Amino acid sequence: MKGVRMKHRTGLRRRFLSPVMACLLLCGCVGQGTPPPRTVTTAGAGLLSGVERHVSDVLQQVLTGDTAARRMYGQWLAETGDTEKAREVLTPVAEKGDIRAQYQLGLLLAGKNCAGTRQGAEDWMRRSATGGLPAAQRTLGDWLTKGCGIPADPGAALGWYRKAAEQGDALAQNATGAALSAGRGTARDLSGALVWYRKAAEQGSALAALNLGNAYWTGSGSRANAGVAFAWYALAEKNARPDEGTLRRVAQTMKTRALMLASARGRGLASVSLANHYINNYERPTFRSSPLKDITE
Template identity: 30%
Template sequence: MTAGLLAGLTLLAGCWTVRGRGGAVLSEAEKQAMAQEIAGLRARADRGDAPAARRLGEIYASGEAGDFDYPAALKYSRQAAEGGEPEGYYQLALLYLYGDGVEQSYPEAVRYLELANTPSAWNALGVIAQQGYRGEADLAAAAEWYRRAAEAGLPVAQCNYAACLFSGSGVAADRGAAMEWFEKAWRNGDSTAGEWLGMIYLKGLGVPVDRGKAQEYLQCSGTELEELARRPVNN
């Protein structure tokens, strides 16, 4: 958790992400329940149900059922998109972004993200711009995409936009506004925002040191907190 924070608080590498990469580990009961859900979704998708196709694409692409099935993810995400589901376009974009089951193509990923035109897609466009996946990084464009998604209520984008404001990445640094966005993201369930807030209060980065708040945000033991406090921000 905190290793990524300590590796560079000026630009959290762990903050600029689109989705996780690991498949789920399921119990036997969970596997059976998932198999039943998939069977029902397939029946609905075969009848042209776009939301069911979207959900199947999500399951197969994320490994939620325990295994990844990218050809199936591509099939159902495309069906969902053609059926008018914006998240279908978003899921197609992620397949092209990571090269999962298709040849990796950032232009195709961007095209599908623009077709999706959702807060999640805006956040992903911010990641692409910030990381320079299509050439040179465009930090100003990244910050603007994050701002747009953050104002639409997406917690991960709220954290990303806060990180831009905190470090002055693509926008004028404004640590007061950054703290407000970090707090909002954390209250909306983004754990990375809590890590940022915890380290900011632990290290006194623009605020008085407050170990009580740091421990609350970091959700760590007192011993772990002491260890973190002794380590440099960049190590």
């Protein structure tokens, strides 16, 4: 858990610093040397000064052709809405075979809700996925599942999900489990679905924990077990993100029902103990980096 929390703190710093850096770029504040307003606290002024220095350093590295710096700069530009400039910055890096830049460029061209230049987006995302980037493999799987600007192909989608899942991508692990459970793109495999759901849940996926709870509640892929279902529902509730309110409410409702049934069968205390074990071992930080943030790690 110590390693997870250290990664969480690093992720929080990146999550906070990235929009601040983008704001500095957008406002043209870098390098002006303007003192902070008097209303800014000493700590806040120090943070902004440090961010400004970091942005300045990155821009200098961009001028020298540093690949990581160009990726980061492209990300900042995209976040400020300057998609054309971001594309200009990222394309040369992507053309040199950098799989992270290819992934960023694919997302950029795809636009929001598949509204962008899909042909170019698919090409870059496929290059990145073929190069082995889990986030790109999972994203390509999503596009192929939904038919998002490209023909739907459940079998191919599952293939990409598996590649990302085998590299430890929790979202892809849950997606693999969902495909196996539904028999989407393959023969239905309920027990196999549980394996992938559990891998994802142990990494903190609230949706995977909810799926496990449902499986044990209904006896899908395993014998029905209200106590085990309760434990997974409790973990799902605990790990639900702020934007997963519906998931949290479903987990709360099902958790109550499962505990009532487990208690009626004399397994109430054991169920609570199992839930505490799962929470102690698989609880995740409250905030989670987006795929775009993850690629800089």
